[in-house]
Amino acid sequence: MPPTDAGTAPHTTAGSDRGPGADTEDTLDLRLPDEFLAFFAEKAGEAKAEAAGGAAERAERNGGGWNTVGTARGSAPGTAWPAPVAPAGDDLLDRVGDWGPIATAAGVFQLAPVHLDRDLPLISRWMNDPAVAAFWELSGPGTATEDHLRAQLGGDGRSVPCLGVLDGTPMSYWEIYRADLDPLARHYPARLHDTGIHLLIGGVANRGRGLGTTLLRAVSDLVLDRRPSCARVIAEPDLRNIPSVSAFLSAGFRFSAEVDLPDKKAALMVRDRALRDLL
Numbered sequence: 657m658p659p660t661d662a663g664t665a666p667h668t669t670a671g672s673d674r675g676p677g678a679d680t681e682d683t684l685d686l687r688l689p690d691e692f693l694a695f696f697a698e699k700a701g702e703a704k705a706e707a708a709g710g711a712a713e714r715a716e717r718n719g720g721g722w723n724t725v726g727t728a729r730g731s732a733p734g735t736a737w738p739a740p741v742a743p744a745g746d747d748l749l750d751r752v753g754d755w756g757p758i759a760t761a762a763g764v765f766q767l768a769p770v771h772l773d774r775d776l777p778l779i780s781r782w783m784n785d786p787a788v789a790a791f792w793e794l795s796g797p798g799t800a801t802e803d804h805l806r807a808q809l810g811g812d813g814r815s816v817p818c819l820g821v822l823d824g825t826p827m828s829y830w831e832i833y834r835a836d837l838d839p840l841a842r843h844y845p846a847r848l849h850d851t852g853i854h855l856l857i858g859g860v861a862n863r864g865r866g867l868g869t870t871l872l873r874a875v876s877d878l879v880l881d882r883r884p885s886c887a888r889v890i891a892e893p894d895l896r897n898i899p900s901v902s903a904f905l906s907a908g909f910r911f912s913a914e915v916d917l918p919d920k921k922a923a924l925m926v927r928d929r930a931l932r933d934l935l
Contacts, residue, residue, distance in 0.1 A: 748813040749851070752832050755882045760874045762867055763823035767830060767875065770817040772809060776802055778819075779829055782858040791894050792856065793919075814838065820855075820871060828871065829856040832879070835890040843915050844924055849885045852892070855900075868900070872907035876927045887929045892922035901925070908935040 757766040770779070780801045782788055789795035794804055808815045814837045820828030835841060835852035853875060857863050876889040892915060893900040901923050905911065909925040916922075927935070 748834055748837070749816055749832055750883045750885075752816045752818060755878050758874050758878055760870050762870050765871060765874050766821045767818040767832070767878070768821050768826070770805060770809065770819060772802070772805055775819055775826075776805065778826060778858070779805070782829060782856060785860070787860075787863075788856055791897055791900075820875075822871075827858050827862050829858065830854065830875065832875075840890070840892060840917070843917060844890075844913065847888060849883065850888050850890050851879050851883060851886045852890045853879070854891075864899075866906075868903035869906040872903055872909070876907065876909070877932070880927075880929050880932060889927040891925040892917065893925065895921045895923045908932060910935065 752767055753769045755767060757764050759765075783792055783794040783801045784796070786795075794800045805817055808817050808831070815831055815833035818830045818832060819826040820830050822828075831852075831854035833852045833854070835850040836846045836848055838852060840846075840852065841850075853872070855868065855872060855875075857868055872891075879886060879889050889909070891904055891909060893904065895901070895914060901911075904923075904925040907927070908931075909927045910931075912924040912926045914921060915924045
């Protein structure tokens, strides 16, 4: 496949030795006065201190991690879940575990990175729902779901599996991933820091009442708010999954293209930062 910026003219900097007409002999050796350099160094130090102070304040406000009281399968109601440990390499996604809660029309929602020992039974149960298995293909008595989760948790952090916790109750499964670093990038014109979303609404009672739309908008807002380098949120639901495609459209995504992936024909859905307040 050609690179994603195929067709872009090579960039030539004035005075460089690349490109037609380049002339290195006219390059000037410019040196800023010492007082300018000192001024810039001082401002850089102030900005670094301010950023560190803000991070410390957020950590104190969040209690060092997610401490929402919820109920896990096998746990007594009201049991406090432990604060999540961010997967290794999570910096590729600006530490999803630290994104914090967001208020939605359905309640307070938060992404909690998966803990395999705690969350595998619940996620496996969801994956074995026939309506889910038709698209995720992780059902059965074997270790397909566990292998799928371990591959992400043991990776470099380009994909982070999460539980979606609504008002303290885990009710959905999410994967937040770097679409530009994913095999998906071979099939569409990816841009640096494109961030992808996979979603599964767990219980049948939570389906078909607009929750998917509400949460997709909330999570894509979180991505754009917490990842300033990301200009687009990407999704690629199966084109046959009409309810899923409709939920993305209602959540502010636009249909970009049909994409032939190795395992499905997908609808490429895009939510642009520049259009987030218009759609």
